[in-house]
Amino acid sequence: MEWGFGDARTRRLYWALWRTLGWAARQVRLVIDPHLVMVEGVVPTKLQAQLVERALGEAGASAVCNRLAIAGAGTLAHGPRHAGGLAFHLTTRLSLEPLLDARGITVTEEGPGIVVLCGAVTTRYHRDIAESIARRHPGVRAVRTELLVVPPSRQEPASVALNEGTGNRA
Numbered sequence: 001m002e003w004g005f006g007d008a009r010t011r012r013l014y015w016a017l018w019r020t021l022g023w024a025a026r027q028v029r030l031v032i033d034p035h036l037v038m039v040e041g042v043v044p045t046k047l048q049a050q051l052v053e054r055a056l057g058e059a060g061a062s063a064v065c066n067r068l069a070i071a072g073a074g075t076l077a078h079g080p081r082h083a084g085g086l087a088f089h090l091t092t093r094l095s096l097e098p099l100l101d102a103r104g105i106t107v108t109e110e111g112p113g114i115v116v117l118c119g120a121v122t123t124r125y126h127r128d129i130a131e132s133i134a135r136r137h138p139g140v141r142a143v144r145t146e147l148l149v150v151p152p153s154r155q156e157p158a159s160v161a162l163n164e165g166t167g168n169r170a
Helices: 006-028 046-059 086-096 124-136
Strands: 028-032 038-041 064-070 106-113 114-121 140-149
Touching: 006 028, 006 046, 038 046, 046 064, 046 106, 064 106, 064 114, 086 106, 086 114, 086 124, 114 124, 124 140
Parallel strands: 038 064, 114 140
Antiparallel strands: 028 038, 106 114
């Protein structure tokens, strides 16, 4: 577990994780983004995986992508079953879609034929495309969408321009 001493939100999220799991929190990793908190690792029971998601939400996480494995269960609670599984094939299919930037999308398999789309896209249109592709993919029975729509921030202020031809800033 990566214990950062970042901002107050980060400390609140890690403290919620520690309160929920105790020493088992050492097997869990948080990936904290301004719009999404992804939790990965191994917990002893499915109930604890659900409690972690709830505790992180109460601690201020706007959206939680739960990718915790259950120890000894032999399968992931929220994650790919194996490298050549449905999640792998669907991730490949999404990345090949010319109308979609799938770099911010993580596909996990929750159960047989049940996939979860997690992450962030720039428009509702991209979210709908990803969901539509997932629903039509062979072997998918159900799709749960946890995709956040986060509009792209402006890369540079309007006053900064590139010189034509050279690529240097004006």
